[in-house]
Amino acid sequence: MLELIRLDKTYDDGTSFASRAIDDLSLKVDDSQFVCIVGSNGSGKSTLFSLIAGSIMPDSGKIILDGEDITFRKEHERAGYIGRLFQDPMLGTAPDLTVCENLMLAAKQGHWLSIPGKKERQYLRMKLAELDMGLEDRMDTPVRLLSGGQRQALTLIMATINPPKLLLLDEHTAALDPNSADKVLEITKMIVEENHITCLMITHNMTQALKIGDRTLMLDKERSSTTYPKTNAGISG
């Protein structure tokens, strides 16, 4: 279970430019719940994700995941149990490394000084085949040669190859064409359901949010300290 307790975050605090991105926000998300987050630009959706993932630190408040206080854990430590995808498909993969090398780093099997063998390659290949995008035959292709949709699908596999406790999806299909977006979203749903991953997804597509989410939250610039009732597919806030 993810628990956010009275989180506060103000950018450039103490200056005349101070802007309060997150104001006294509390939230509870149950295990394997799929929560969609909607809200206008500047309502603090991405800030919320950055706080949970640890790329920025809250001014006050606590973040608790499965009973453990992770408020001050470093970003790369949290990445072991929190997966995150961004809108930009280029962010999640290393362009000059091959598909196999990218996936191998994310899978983190075996000793640091070992060279991955045939068996591991076979396992990674099998994981790629699940995507049904033909990536399993392009294992030795540098990732920079893949399309945005393929890169995002690869990032998704990388984030979930060791199923995380929590998956953060920051408009991860927004930069893709409609076909690729549907495809990536479909794979997302499949992986999340199969592994019972708790998932938060930012989207601007209200229909999509109501269709996919077990629960939909709305962040609001004016009133960000709201309690959110756990209604199924209901809008609140």
Add this chain to the structure above:
Amino acid sequence: MLTLIQTAAELGLITSLTVLALFLSYSMLNICDLSTDGCFTLGACTGAVVALSGHPYLSIPAAMAAGILSGLVTSLLQTKMGIDSLLSGIIVNTALFSINIAVMGNSSLLNMNKTPTVFTMMKQLLEDTPLAGKQTLVIALIAVTIVLLFLNLFLNTRLGTALRATGNNMAMVRSSSIDPDRITMIGLCMSSGITALSGCLLAQSQRSVNIDIGSGILTISLASLLIGRIISMRSSLTLRSICAVIGSLIFRLVYTFALRLNMPAYMLKLISSVIVIMAISIPYLKQRYPLYKRMKEGRENAGTDQA
């Protein structure tokens, strides 16, 4: 003539170790380590002092350990203390000037004319074999081969792949739950160790070391690395690392021929700077040229419309 080529090859091979160090830090980790000059001299001084105290074999690990330590300081400055990577290189380089003089016992020059070094040991070993008199070449070749093998094995391990990824997309490394700071530290320690080895071997092969032995080595090695990059163009890692060594050999051979054609020796650093400038800027300008041409055409067409 043949001895000239041999000398060039010896020098090229010994300094190609620094090129391989840059291959690791500059090409793989994407960090331009400006402490390279000082680190090279540190290796030379440490190696010379240990050899002078009667331990020729120990001089090599001692020099490498000193280099690793210097790499550790450079990397700590940039990963843990918020100092920009270029700036931390310059700071360490400046500090190393004092340290190097201190290592040499308050002097800026050491002679090893009658000191047993790894090269004199090898010379005795090679006596009465067909390789007699080629001890410098043999040792340089052995060192380059070991470093090449090591780098190629290392870069394909998980850790090596993580190092390449760190230079490529740090965000991806972090989201794979790997600490990029630690990877940067490991990479810079390794490259500095290899740079120091290069300095140690050069000093012992020349039987002397002075405080200026490493000055400009970064630019010279960068020139060699970029020559190697031009001939290897997008091939495999193994080939690219071998081409870095070949680049160093080409550089020294061409330089030797230029000296034969009465070019003054002091031109070395100007030439290496020009090579680095050309190797980096020509691909950039080539990419810009079509755009520039279109802009120019656009301006000319606009002129005729008005008339």
